[in-house]
Amino acid sequence: MNTPVIFIDDEKSVRHALGQTLEIEDYDVALFASAKPALDQLTNQFPGVIISDINMPGMDGLTFLKQALTLDSELSIIMLTGHGDISMAVEAMRLGAYDFLEKPFSTEHLLDVVKRAGEKRQLVLENRELRRELEVQSGPGPRILGNDPSIKQLRRILSHQSKTHTPLFIHGPSGCGKSLVARFVHDHGLQPQQPFVTIDCSATGAEVQLRELIASITEQSCGSDTKLSPYFATLYLKHIGQTPPQIQPALEHFIESLCKENKAVRVIVSADTDNHQQSQAGLLHSLYFKLGFISLDLPPLHKRRNDIALLFHNFLRTDCSRFGIEPPHIDARLEQWLIEQGWPGNVRELRQFAERYALLGAKALDTQPQHGSDQSPAATLAVRVADFECKVLHDALNRHQGRLKEVQQELGLARKTLYDKLRKYHIDKKDFKA
Numbered sequence: 541m542n543t544p545v546i547f548i549d550d551e552k553s554v555r556h557a558l559g560q561t562l563e564i565e566d567y568d569v570a571l572f573a574s575a576k577p578a579l580d581q582l583t584n585q586f587p588g589v590i591i592s593d594i595n596m597p598g599m600d601g602l603t604f605l606k607q608a609l610t611l612d613s614e615l616s617i618i619m620l621t622g623h624g625d626i627s628m629a630v631e632a633m634r635l636g637a638y639d640f641l642e643k644p645f646s647t648e649h650l651l652d653v654v655k656r657a658g659e660k661r662q663l664v665l666e667n668r669e670l671r672r673e674l675e676v677q678s679g680p681g682p683r684i685l686g687n688d689p690s691i692k693q694l695r696r697i698l699s700h701q702s703k704t705h706t707p708l709f710i711h712g713p714s715g716c717g718k719s720l721v722a723r724f725v726h727d728h729g730l731q732p733q734q735p736f737v738t739i740d741c742s743a744t745g746a747e748v749q750l751r752e753l754i755a756s757i758t759e760q761s762c763g764s765d766t767k768l769s770p771y772f773a774t775l776y777l778k779h780i781g782q783t784p785p786q787i788q789p790a791l792e793h794f795i796e797s798l799c800k801e802n803k804a805v806r807v808i809v810s811a812d813t814d815n816h817q818q819s820q821a822g823l824l825h826s827l828y829f830k831l832g833f834i835s836l837d838l839p840p841l842h843k844r845r846n847d848i849a850l851l852f853h854n855f856l857r858t859d860c861s862r863f864g865i866e867p868p869h870i871d872a873r874l875e876q877w878l879i880e881q882g883w884p885g886n887v888r889e890l891r892q893f894a895e896r897y898a899l900l901g902a903k904a905l906d907t908q909p910q911h912g913s914d915q916s917p918a919a920t921l922a923v924r925v926a927d928f929e930c931k932v933l934h935d936a937l938n939r940h941q942g943r944l945k946e947v948q949q950e951l952g953l954a955r956k957t958l959y960d961k962l963r964k965y966h967i968d969k970k971d972f973k974a
């Protein structure tokens with residue numbers, strides 16, 4: 541995403557000249573002739589830079605500065621002062637402006653100040669995000685490990701969602717961490733001490749279990765009216781797409797009532813599908829579209845290969861301390877071998893392998909089924925090429941710590957092509973900043 545810049549100046553010619561200069565440098569510029577409408581657009585999430593003239597009719601620059609900083613005291617605001625207007629500049633800095641520019645100023649100087657102000661603002665927002673994530677991650681209960689952008693994004697969403705009752709729909713193949721996410725949400729939720737109930741809708745006897753659950757918390761009151769009295773804080777229904785068809789209508793009605801009437805309960809469902817397939821199945825369709833579940837995606841492990849070594853090291857350490865043994869040395873060749881495996885059983889399979897490795901050392905390699913380095917048995921050429929392209933982009937972004945100009949040069953891509961590809965693979969350059 542290009543850095544947004546809000547530029548306020550009542551002089552049309554200045555506005556347009558500076559607007560163009562900033563646009564050429566890839567900023568997303570919004571021009572304002574007065575301060576009030578610019579203030580109306582600002583929020584404490586604004587990710588860019590604000591440049592404002594001081595002397596303007598209506599709301600003057602200093603008043604704008606004060607009001608904007610009450611929204612967020614860490615906004616990056618640059619003030620433009622008249623020649624020799626030192627007292628104004630000093631006052632602006634005292635109030636909390638990021639910097640000031642004395643007219644007339646050179647284009648280089650302007651661009652330099654805007655660049656630094658943008659970087660500072662990004663740092664402020666990243667730190668806030670990290671603090672929020674850390675608060676959630678450092679609490680009791682399981683941790684969701686991984687540095688892949690998809691996992692970072694998941695943790696970011698959960699850090700916002702954990703203290704709500706919004707129903708969640710988790711997608712991802714078997715063993716990729718759906719149950720872990722459900723448990724994590726409960727443990728960091730509003731009532732972690734209350735029960736967490738899981739029902740596997742694909743298991744034998746799921747129909748009986750579901751009917752019993754519905755009956756146990758449904759109280760008949762006057763006439764045909766019913767009331768739900770749940771004894772749990774979280775209901776996790778896994779493999780929801782495989783619910784026996786005969787109970788699907790009752791279950792759908794039950795979930796709808798739980799979500800709508802009972803704000804103290806969180807419903808989490810999961811399915812081994814990617815969310816593009818949902819619309820084909822009736823129950824999934826209703827949950828996703830009618831009931832407004834928030835959708836969370838967990839990619840298979842072969843799509844986040846950079847996390848394999850990290851997960852393996854963590855599992856191995858935990859297992860070794862559980863068994864009371866020293867963790868064995870892991871060399872680069874073993875790490876490479878781990879990264880090249882297909883892991884069709886995803887994180888669960890890797891975890892089981894780590895446990896065997898803790899006990900058997902290198903002999904564990906002989907027990908590992910050979911899936912080859914294929915992404916999945918059914919991966920088409922297009923999928924493999926896309927996976928490879930995505931990995932090349934990740935590697936380059938990692939090397940250049942998210943600096944797009946350098947990535948563009950290394951890969952010989954036009955700017956727009958690079959942006960298109962980042963969008964296509966949902967890659968955010970912010971995830972690679974050092």
Ligand SMILES: Nc1ncnc2c1ncn2[C@@H]1O[C@H](COP(=O)(O)OP(=O)(O)OP(=O)(O)O)[C@@H](O)[C@H]1O
Nearest residue numbers: 683684685686713714715716717718719720887888
């Ligand atoms: N990101 C992660 N960090 C740490 N552990 C993980 C992570 N993802 C998965 N695991 C571990 O991998 C194992 C399998 O995960 P989990 O049971 O949550 O998968 P699932 O998607 O619910 O599988 P299924 O659909 O087969 O029930 C668990 O032991 C879980 O703790």
